[in-house]
Every structure is written in structure tokens, then in C-alpha cells.
Amino acid sequence: xxxxxxxxxxxxSGNPFLDRLDEHLSTNNLExxxxxxxxxxxxxxxxxxxxxxDLLDRLQEQMFEPTLTSLDTATRLYRMIRRGxxxxxxxxxxxxxxAMTIARCAGKDLRDLPWLPCSAKGxxxxxxxxxxxxxxxxxxxxxxxxxxxxxxxxxxDWNHLTQATWLHVAMSHDGSIGGLLLQILTALDLAIGxxxxxxxxxxxxxxxxxxxxxxxxxxxxxxGVLVIDEIQKRNFSGGTRGGLAATFFLRLLxxxxxxxxxxxxxxxxxxxxxxxxxRRVGSAGSIExxxxxxxxxxxTDCIAPALWRYNVMPEPSPISDTNGSLLFxxxxxxxxxxxxxxxxxxxxxxxxxxxxVTEEHMQEAFYGPDFSQRxxxxxxxxxxxxxxxxxxxEDIPWEFYAMRWGLFPSQDQDKQSSLTKSGGVSVSVQExxxxxxxxxxxxxxxxxxxxxxxxxxRKENQETSREKIKSTxxxxxxxxxxxxxxxxxxxxxxxxxxxxGNNDFQPKGA
Numbered sequence: 001x002x003x004x005x006x007x008x009x010x011x012x013s014g015n016p017f018l019d020r021l022d023e024h025l026s027t028n029n030l031e032x033x034x035x036x037x038x039x040x041x042x043x044x045x046x047x048x049x050x051x052x053x054d055l056l057d058r059l060q061e062q063m064f065e066p067t068l069t070s071l072d073t074a075t076r077l078y079r080m081i082r083r084g085x086x087x088x089x090x091x092x093x094x095x096x097x098x099a100m101t102i103a104r105c106a107g108k109d110l111r112d113l114p115w116l117p118c119s120a121k122g123x124x125x126x127x128x129x130x131x132x133x134x135x136x137x138x139x140x141x142x143x144x145x146x147x148x149x150x151x152x153x154x155x156x157d158w159n160h161l162t163q164a165t166w167l168h169v170a171m172s173h174d175g176s177i178g179g180l181l182l183q184i185l186t187a188l189d190l191a192i193g194x195x196x197x198x199x200x201x202x203x204x205x206x207x208x209x210x211x212x213x214x215x216x217x218x219x220x221x222x223x224g225v226l227v228i229d230e231i232q233k234r235n236f237s238g239g240t241r242g243g244l245a246a247t248f249f250l251r252l253l254x255x256x257x258x259x260x261x262x263x264x265x266x267x268x269x270x271x272x273x274x275x276x277x278x279r280r281v282g283s284a285g286s287i288e289x290x291x292x293x294x295x296x297x298x299x300t301d302c303i304a305p306a307l308w309r310y311n312v313m314p315e316p317s318p319i320s321d322t323n324g325s326l327l328f329x330x331x332x333x334x335x336x337x338x339x340x341x342x343x344x345x346x347x348x349x350x351x352x353x354x355x356x357v358t359e360e361h362m363q364e365a366f367y368g369p370d371f372s373q374r375x376x377x378x379x380x381x382x383x384x385x386x387x388x389x390x391x392x393x394e395d396i397p398w399e400f401y402a403m404r405w406g407l408f409p410s411q412d413q414d415k416q417s418s419l420t421k422s423g424g425v426s427v428s429v430q431e432x433x434x435x436x437x438x439x440x441x442x443x444x445x446x447x448x449x450x451x452x453x454x455x456x457x458r459k460e461n462q463e464t465s466r467e468k469i470k471s472t473x474x475x476x477x478x479x480x481x482x483x484x485x486x487x488x489x490x491x492x493x494x495x496x497x498x499x500x501g502n503n504d505f506q507p508k509g510a
Contacts, residue, residue, distance in 0.1 A: 016156050017085040017222050021165060024144045025078045030071055033143055036064040045314055049350060052312040056347055060339040064139050065306035067298035070132075073125065073287055074140035077260065080121045080284040081144075081165070081224040084258040087120065088222070090156035102219055102255055109208040110247055113254075120258040122249075122281035126265040127289030128396055130336035133262050134229050141166045141227070147192045162192045163222040170230040171263070177244045178207045181214050184226070192221065211248045215255045223257055231263025233395060253280060264395050290404075291382040292333035299333060300324050307342045313349060315356040326359065330366050332382035337375070344370035 018025075038058045047055075089095050098116065105113050127133050148163040150156075167187045172179030185197040196202060202213055218226065228249075252259055261268070261281055265288070292299035304324030311317060321327055331338035344365040349357045366376070378396075381389035385405040390398035402408050 014155075015085060015089040015091060016150055016153055016161075017088065017090065017163060017224075018082065020148050021085070021144065021224075022082070025082050027075050027078060030074060031066045034064060034066045034070065034074060034139055036062055036139070038062050039310060039312070044312060047312070052350055053347065055312045056343045059310055059343045060336065063306070063310055063339070064135070065302055067302040069287070069289065069298055070136045070139075073136055073285075076123060076285045076287075077137065077140050077225070080123060080258045080260075084120045084224060084256065085222075087118070088219075088256050090153075090158070090222075096157060098256070099219055103216055105212050106216055107209065108212055109206075110211045110244070110251060111208065113212065113251060116254050116256075118256075119253040119280060119283075120256045121284035122253055122258060123260045123284040124268060124282045124286045125260065125262040125289065126268040126287070128264065128291070130334040131289045131291065132335045133289060137227055137229075137260065137262065138168060141168065141225075144224075161220075161222065162194075163224075164188060164191045165222075165224040166227065167191060167218075167223060167225075168227040168229065171228055171232070171245075176207075177211060177248055180228070180245060180248075181207065181210050184214055185217070188217065188221065188223075194221075207244065211244075211251070215248075215252055215257070218252070218257050219255055225258045225260060226252065227260040227262065229262045231261055231267040233264060233266040233269075249281060258284070265397050265400070266395060292335075294325060294328045294333065296333070299328065303335060303338060304328070307338050310342060311357075312346055313354075313356050317357045319357070319359060326362075329383065330362055330379070332379035334379065334382065337371075337379055340370060341365060344368065 038055060042055075044052075087095075088099075090099075101114075101116070125133050125137065144165050146165055148165065150158070150161040150163060152159050153161075167184065169180070169183040169187045172183065182197060182203070185202070189195055189197050196217060202210060205213065249259060249261065259281065292303070294300075300323055304321070304327050307327060308317075308319075308321060308324075319326065327338055327341070330341040341362060345357050345361040348365050348368070349361045352361075354361070365371075371379075374392075377389050378393065380386065381396075381398075382401075385401075385407075387398040387402040387405070387407060390396045390401060399408075
């Protein structure tokens with residue numbers, strides 16, 4: 001989406017970077033803005049078979065149902081972009097002077113740059129595969145015009161400028177800074193029609209010098225945010241490469257370019273080890289995404305109802321799944337798998353000449369070629385809260401989930417236990433059971449506040465908690481040998497639970 005301005009700025013007192021963008025960064029009616037429904041205004045009764053299959057292909061790629069998490073993420077993203085442009089207002093003398101200071105860094109190595117007085121904001125988004133991290137960010141970004149042409153501006157002291165409001169790139173597979181820098185230049189070329197990635201004068205530079213030039217180029221084109229995706233443990237596992245990339249991220253923030261880092265939680269943890277300063281990357285928010293629980297509002301009231309509404313069959317399904325529990329059984333709270341089971345079961349029913357989808361279709365689709373055994377294991381692991389199953393996946397922090405699910409005592413549980421033993425106030429099981437559960441929709445602000453309270457000390461104290469527990473245990477206590485043996489002690493119970501879950505999945509006649 002391009003916005004072109006070919007005449008001098010009519011508002012010399014305004015910020016040219018925001019003149020054509022401000023309305024798009026508004027969070028008013030954000031839910032309606034983000035929502036995408038490919039079935040809108042279509043009569044399902046009169047579609048041919050091929051059209052129905054085509055619509056199923058669009059389910060995972062184009063259907064977007066906003067959740068509280070996606071609204072919070074988009075709001076933070078828009079505010080971060082706007083704040084960054086306010087800090088770089090080219091009509092201000094100090095902003096132009098800062099840009100000139102950055103331009104004079106050309107030819108220097110990354111480590112030799114001076115630190116400027118202030119920095120842009122950064123955001124971190126971590127989560128395991130299939131949760132929709134990239135999908136949600138890209139959905140928010142694509143509501144903005146990516147390229148804006150500016151004509152002559154006396155206030156900004158330029159004759160012409162091509163602005164790139166956002167760039168989205170993937171981290172290089174080997175974690176090399178050179179590969180990442182080339183991808184950034186390529187993404188910029190595709191966005192605004194330049195050819196930086198083909199210039200030998202740039203590509204022949206050392207990585208450290210090229211990193212400085214890339215930062216200068218991003219400033220010169222008024223890039224509003226740089227999103228770096230696919231940060232994984234395997235491509236960011238340490239060494240000088242990862243350290244140089246971490247330094248590059250910090251320098252971009254110091255130049256004034258907001259960044260968003262997204263990836264697997266293990267990869268993000270590896271990134272943290274390079275410098276305490278990497279906490280600056282989360283200054284605009286650190287969002288941790290997890291497979292949804294069966295009772296989470298985002299699942300029961302947002303994702304599950306939307307997936308059930310996405311019906312391309314000639315008739316509605318007779319399945320009644322008002323709380324999403326049946327859908328949860330086949331997706332484990334992972335958005336991608338929820339969309340996949342809905343698409344594959346409808347496709348199977350269409351191929352069989354059926355008019356609607358039944359649970360038998362869902363069972364057959366789940367055990368068919370649309371899901372591998374590893375897919376089913378991942379779903380079962382999160383559905384049944386079974387970390388033993390999750391151990392087979394190197395990119396799943398199964399120990400974290402074991403503690404999250406109460407299979408290993410956390411520091412908070414130790415404190416609660418101590419409080420109870422010392423006569424502190426606690427709620428009895430009977431009182432908990434007699435208290436009615438009322439599920440109400442929480443605002444984004446409420447949800448963010450609760451998340452902060454839950455996560456404030458968990459990460460920092462995790463290792464300390466483990467050592468503290470071990471130091472107070474008798475040598476005969478099995479917990480002294482760590483989480484692995486603690487979990488193994490409950491293996492029979494978990495296997496039993498797994499067995500029951502798999503029996504529920506067995507197709508009829510198996």
C-alpha cells in the first residue's frame with residue numbers, strides 16, 4: 001500500500017513522518033480494523049466444490065479473529081512506532097543534528113560508535129511454534145502504508161524522501177550478522193524500490209562496517225520499526241556471531257529505530273545471555289505467548305467460536321461445542337492446529353460428498369496425512385499438560401511448562417506452603433470448590449497488569465529457587481536429583497493420563 005506525496009509540505013509545523021501515517025496508527029476500533037473474514041457476504045449454499053476448497057485454503061492464511069493478546073500487541077506496536085517518529089521529527093533542529101551525527105559514523109566499526117543520549121523503544125515476543133506470533137504482528141503492520149513518498153519540505157530540509165514505515169525480516173539460520181544485514185537491505189529494496197542489496201560498495205564491507213551503514217540507511221529512509229523474526233536457539237546459540245547481532249540490535253535502538261524481536265523462548269533466552277543491556281529490547285513490552293488453556297477467554301470466546309463459524313459446508317455442523325472443549329481436544333490450545341483440524345475435517349467431508357462435518361470426520365482427519373505423529377504428540381503434550389511427551393522437542397522449554405502446570409514446585413508454591421505451615425491465611429479446598437467461577441472479559445490493561453505480577457520474579461529467581469530447594473532437602477529426597485527424576489516419579493500417572501487421552505482419539509473400529 002503506497003501513499004505518494006509529490007508537492008511541498010503544506011504543514012511546516014507538522015511532523016512529515018506522521019502526516020500520512022497518524023490516522024493508521026490510531027487504536028480506535030482496532031478490533032474491527034484487524035479482523036479478517038474471507039467468508040463475508042458469501043452464500044455457502046450455492047458455491048461449487050472448488051470454491052469451497054479454495055475458501056478452506058484461505059482459513060489459515062487470511063482469517064484473523066482478534067484476541068485480547070493480539071489487541072494488546074498491536075496497540076503496543078503502534079504506540080512504539082508513533083513514539084519513535086516523534087523522537088525523530090525532522091522539522092526539529094536537534095533531530096536533524098542527530099541524523100548528521102549518525103551519518104558521520106559511516107566507515108566506522110560497530111563497536112567504535114558513540115552512544116547517543118537516548119534510545120528508541122523495543123519489544124520482545126516469544127512463544128513456541130504455531131501460536132501466531134508472526135501472523136499477529138504482520139496483520140497489524142499490513143494495516144499501515146509501508147511506503148510513503150515525500151516531496152520537497154522546507155521544514156524538514158529535504159527535496160525528496162522515500163519513507164519505509166516498517167520492515168519484516170527473518171533471522172539468518174546460522175545467526176550470522178552478515179546474512180541478517182543482507183536480508184534487511186533486500187527487504188528495504190522490495191518495500192520502496194531501492195537497490196541497496198546489489199551495491200558492491202556495501203556488500204563488500206566487513207560485517208561490522210556494513211552494520212553501521214545499514215543503521216544509517218534505515219535512519220535516512222525513516223524506517224518506523226524493524227521486525228526481526230525467527231530467533232531460534234539453533235541460530236542464536238552463542239559465540240561472536242550472536243554477540244555481534246545483539247550489539248547491532250542495541251545500536252539500532254540507540255540510533256532511534258524501534259525494533260521487535262520475535263522467536264522461540266529458548267532462542268530469546270540465548271539472546272539474553274550476551275548482555276544485560278538486551279533488556280532494553282523489552283522496553284515497550286515483553287510478550288510471552290503460550291498455548292491457550294481450555295478455559296482461557298482468548299480460546300473459548302475468540303478463537304474457538306471463530307473457527308467453528310468458518311464453515312464452507314452446504315449445511316451447518318450438528319456438533320454443539322459451546323465452550324470449545326471438542327476443538328481443544330484436537331489442537332491443544334495451539335491456534336495453527338485449531339485452524340488445521342477445521343480445514344482438514346471439512347475438506348474430508350467434502351471429498352466424501354457429505355453436507356456437514358461430524359466428529360468422526362475430525363477423528364479421521366486428525367489421524368490422516370494432515371497431522372504427523374509428532375504433530376499429534378505436540379498437541380497431546382499441551383492438551384494433557386504432559387511434559388514427558390514434550391521432552392522429545394528440542395525447541396520446547398518443557399521444564400518451564402512442568403513448573404507452570406504445578407508438576408515441580410516453584411518459589412511461589414514454596415512461599416505459599418511456608419505461609420500455610422506458619423499459620424498464614426489460606427483458602428481451604430472446600431472454600432475453593434464452593435466459590436462460584438465467573439468468567440468475565442478482562443481489559444487489555446487488566447490482563448497486562450496480571451501478567452506483570454505473575455512474571456515479575458519468575459524468570460530472575462528460577463535458578464535461585466532450584467538451588468534453594470536442593471540445599472534444604474535431605475540427601476535421600478528424590479527432588480534433590482532434579483526435575484527429571486521428579487517427573488519420572490510421576491511417569492506412571494502421566495502415562496495413564498496419556499493412554500486415556502489416546503483412547504479418546506481412536507477412530508471407530510480401531
